[in-house]
Amino acid sequence: MKSIWEFLGPQQIIFGNEAVLEIPEVLKRFNYKSILVITDKGIASTPILEKVLAPLKNESFIVTVFDEAIPEPTLEAVVTAYEKLREQTSFDLIIGLGGGSSIDFAKIVSLLLKYGGSPRDYYDGKKLVPGEVIPIIAIPTTAGTGSEVTTVAVINDVELELKVGLTDNYLRPRIALIDPTLTLGLPPYVTACSGIDALAHAIEAYTAKPFYTFEQGERAVFQGAFPLTEPLALKAIDLIGGNLEIAVHQGSNIHARDNMLLGSLLAGISFSNSGTALAHAIAYPIGGKTKSPHGEIIGLLLPYVVKFNAKMNPDKTAQLYSLLVKGDENLILDEKIKALYNYLISLNESIGLPIKLSQIGIKQDELEGIAEKTLEIKRLARNNPRVLTKDNLVALLDEAF
Numbered sequence: 031m032k033s034i035w036e037f038l039g040p041q042q043i044i045f046g047n048e049a050v051l052e053i054p055e056v057l058k059r060f061n062y063k064s065i066l067v068i069t070d071k072g073i074a075s076t077p078i079l080e081k082v083l084a085p086l087k088n089e090s091f092i093v094t095v096f097d098e099a100i101p102e103p104t105l106e107a108v109v110t111a112y113e114k115l116r117e118q119t120s121f122d123l124i125i126g127l128g129g130g131s132s133i134d135f136a137k138i139v140s141l142l143l144k145y146g147g148s149p150r151d152y153y154d155g156k157k158l159v160p161g162e163v164i165p166i167i168a169i170p171t172t173a174g175t176g177s178e179v180t181t182v183a184v185i186n187d188v189e190l191e192l193k194v195g196l197t198d199n200y201l202r203p204r205i206a207l208i209d210p211t212l213t214l215g216l217p218p219y220v221t222a223c224s225g226i227d228a229l230a231h232a233i234e235a236y237t238a239k240p241f242y243t244f245e246q247g248e249r250a251v252f253q254g255a256f257p258l259t260e261p262l263a264l265k266a267i268d269l270i271g272g273n274l275e276i277a278v279h280q281g282s283n284i285h286a287r288d289n290m291l292l293g294s295l296l297a298g299i300s301f302s303n304s305g306t307a308l309a310h311a312i313a314y315p316i317g318g319k320t321k322s323p324h325g326e327i328i329g330l331l332l333p334y335v336v337k338f339n340a341k342m343n344p345d346k347t348a349q350l351y352s353l354l355v356k357g358d359e360n361l362i363l364d365e366k367i368k369a370l371y372n373y374l375i376s377l378n379e380s381i382g383l384p385i386k387l388s389q390i391g392i393k394q395d396e397l398e399g400i401a402e403k404t405l406e407i408k409r410l411a412r413n414n415p416r417v418l419t420k421d422n423l424v425a426l427l428d429e430a431f
């Protein structure tokens with residue numbers, strides 16, 4: 031039984047409207063001169079990139095912009111970026127600007143520029159990152175992945191038909207710079223996918239197996255739920271539950287955008303210590319089979335996974351019910367579980383996301399294979415409160431089909 035937990039986070043978090051204006055001060059404080067900005071073509075075509083670059087002009091920084099990051103980055107795309115960028119000057123700092131995918135892209139490029147090799151060396155914790163990577167300032171333009179504060183970078187290995195996470199504390203951005211004004215123009219669908227992902231991070235971090243159930247001396251990045259991650263996750267659940275639908279349906283509501291970013295930040299800090307669990311484990315093999323974005327898959331799975339795990343910790347399930355459903359507190363546990371499940375299904379519907387695997391192109395004869403691959407995502411499967419077997423996973427997937 032483990033008796034120790036440890037909490038890690040970014041060195042600095044800068045949060046608030048127009049926070050991007052703080053960038054030159056930060057760069058000067060750390061004496062960063064040669065800056066690589068990694069973003070995608072979508073952001074590069076909006077005023078957001080200019081907004082980030084403008085404060086850097088008239089200063090002595092050397093700024094290189096790479097705008098070929100792609101959503102759900104593939105192995106091929108990150109390796110191509112690395113090969114192109116390593117020919118150039120050496121960089122003191124990388125700014126990852128965009129959704130979680132662009133920030134993940136920046137993390138992997140930073141790792142490769144520093145140590146070479148292939149991302150495959152690090153899949154599912156196979157090999158540890160040797161040390162510090164090129165420092166990253168992460169500037170999210172969506173509220174969801176929490177990538178700005180997490181240890182995780184997700185990569186799509188098309189050849190292996192697998193989406194896999196590289197997880198290491200060295201991949202955590204040094205600075206998270208969060209400016210809600212950057213998310214105001216985000217379309218409803220992207221707001222929905224990223225926001226429901228953040229809710230899942232918070233729920234999975236909160237309900238993860240408690241840290242003390244692991245073996246003493248284990249050094250996994252994901253430690254299970256512990257006293258510091260639980261309140262962060264609960265606050266995140268409260269903020270996201272209260273603001274996601276508003277942010278989707280009233281995109282210019284800055285108050286809702288602010289709360290969503292704060293919620294996804296708290297969820298990110300929480301789950302990057304305690305870990306996510308089953309929904310994220312299943313999402314990896316599914317992500318290799320469909321073009322649906324990560325958040326859509328996670329949102330779809332969430333109601334089924336919450337129900338699947340609900341009886342493992344009745345107190346936590348009741349807490350989720352109180353924060354999200356806000357219904358009659360006198361209901362018995364089974365009724366609360368049903369209400370929570372219905373709430374999560376309706377939430378997906380109300381923000382325009384699918385609720386069945388068949389809607390995103392998964393075939394029934396693929397479910398067994400998905401269950402088998404889920405069990406192989408050990409760093410997340412081990413974190414799930416309920417013990418997983420091939421049979422109980424196939425039953426869950428059948429229900430979600």
Ligand SMILES: [Fe+2]
Binds near residue numbers: 175227228231310328
């Ligand atoms: Fe996620």
